[in-house]
């Protein structure tokens with residue numbers, strides 16, 4: 001008989017959630033983690049960077065001019081900020097450890113148990129792993145009926161850039177900085193790059209450069225969102241090298257401990273060479289698979305190293321893969337949902353497929369950007385006819401009270417009798433508060449009419465969402481005919497034959 005019913009490899013958000021859901025079903029579970037519990041959901045990832053972001057935003061707000069007060073000479077040093085970030089991460093990892101300890105043995109009425117093993121796992125055969133422990137006597141073999149692989153991802157490196165973890169770093173090394181760099185270049189204008197550009201710009205101690213090879217930052221977002229994010233970064237002092245190709249980047253020793261010198265080529269052909277103190281490389285992530293000996297388990301991998309999964313199942317029926325290791329959507333909430341889903345499949349709860357249509361995210365910029373469901377560019381790619389309303393923050397009382405009226409709410413609904421909510425983007429302070437109502441509406445396929453009828457507290461940013469919906473119904477309190485630059489309505493449809501062809505293909 002195998003040692004365990006389920007063995008989960010990786011104790012990040014996806015693995016921890018999977019183990020906990022297996023426990024709900026009374027399973028005997030092994031959870032193998034080679035590093036600190038929490039993975040990138042906590043360390044060098046979501047919680048650490050969001051703590052940095054919160055602290056940087058408070059700092060920036062304290063120094064704003066339109067409050068009737070201004071906190072001058074606010075002292076900030078990296079060591080102390082970093083210590084607060086560490087505190088937040090330890091708090092979370094202690095909670096995870098506490099629960100694992102409490103659930104280590106079965107109890108009367110609770111047959112489930114989770115044994116936590118410290119060490120790196122690799123497959124010996126489809127039902128057995130070897131765990132290379134860190135201490136003497138900690139290495140062992142573990143056999144299990146089922147496996148859930150949740151080993152996550154790490155920053156992608158580029159062959160021509162030598163990452164030394166000191167002058168040229170990735171998001172894994174932020175916590176090892178000893179001081180705010182005087183200057184920092186960030187390569188890659190995706191989410192990680194833009195969030196760290198925001199954080200360092202908010203603290204005001206670092207001159208930030210952002211290298212963006214594409215025509216606009218955050219290329220997966222609509223142009224109005226991405227352009228306003230870029231404008232805001234530039235207003236905060238960030239220099240964005242738009243459409244710039246990196247030619248070289250290297251650490252050069254000098255009498256002051258060295259600099260990083262980089263050369264970029266602009267789309268126009270001109271070259272520019274700049275020296276900075278540090279460089280942060282944020283060009284995506286790669287899956288943690290190479291040390292798993294997946295071939296011994298017969299698990300198929302794609303050419304980029306990630307595990308191919310179909311609704312969390314690999315090609316080997318008793319082995320599942322969840323979270324970043326599948327390299328599709330790299331988010332904590334997605335990892336957790338996938339982990340739980342795999343556990344439920346193992347435990348025979350259901351075999352319905354996971355849907356990603358209602359995915360909610362927040363980008364932690366200045367201000368934050370909340371997203372759920374379709375944006376305009378995806379709706380257009382899929383040839384979905386839609387109506388869109390854009391409602392400016394300047395008309396929302398809560399934003400006026402916060403003296404922070406920059407931003408807008410943008411809602412997409414289907415251009416038909418049903419007026420189903422398709423998606424929303426909100427950019428502004430408290431933008432994320434708008435997500436929940438829209439999420440429920442999309443989940444249940446509800447119409448814009450129902451969203452318009454909800455009671456919202458006052459004053460709240462969600463009132464902007466509400467009046468935006470009303471505007472789409474032609475019943476808003478503030479009228480687009482009066483506030484022509486603050487309120488926008490439009491309709492996007494396609495040549496009928498083309499749309500019919502696209503719809504037929506989708507079916």
Ligand SMILES: Cc1cc2nc3c(=O)[nH]c(=O)nc-3n(C[C@H](O)[C@H](O)[C@H](O)COP(=O)(O)OP(=O)(O)OC[C@H]3O[C@@H](n4cnc5c(N)ncnc54)[C@H](O)[C@@H]3O)c2cc1C
Nearest residue numbers: 010012013014034039040041046121152323324330331332
């Ligand atoms: C800077 C940054 C900021 C982010 N911010 C957000 C955010 O705001 N919101 C959001 O939703 N997402 C965010 N993410 C993404 C999020 O952190 C990841 O999507 C999430 O952590 C993935 O969870 P996971 O469990 O799949 O993998 P991970 O969190 O990477 O965990 C995998 C675990 O497996 C362990 N492991 C690996 N190999 C082995 C092995 N052989 N044996 C044993 N253990 C092993 C690792 O040590 C690790 O602990 C951010 C990521 C980064 C880098």
Ligand SMILES: NC(=O)c1ccc[n+]([C@@H]2O[C@H](COP(=O)([O-])OP(=O)(O)OC[C@H]3O[C@@H](n4cnc5c(N)ncnc54)[C@H](O)[C@@H]3O)[C@@H](O)[C@H]2O)c1
Nearest residue numbers: 188189190191192193213282283284285330331362363364
């Ligand atoms: N708030 C959040 O939810 C949050 C925050 C951070 C990270 N994350 C997750 O982590 C993942 C990884 O983030 P990321 O920013 O590293 O990846 P990303 O895929 O979002 O962005 C990578 C960027 O690097 C650029 N790039 C790639 N190769 C390059 C090259 N050779 N030269 C120059 N630029 C190059 C790409 O054009 C892209 O803009 C994200 O996909 C996201 O899911 C989420």
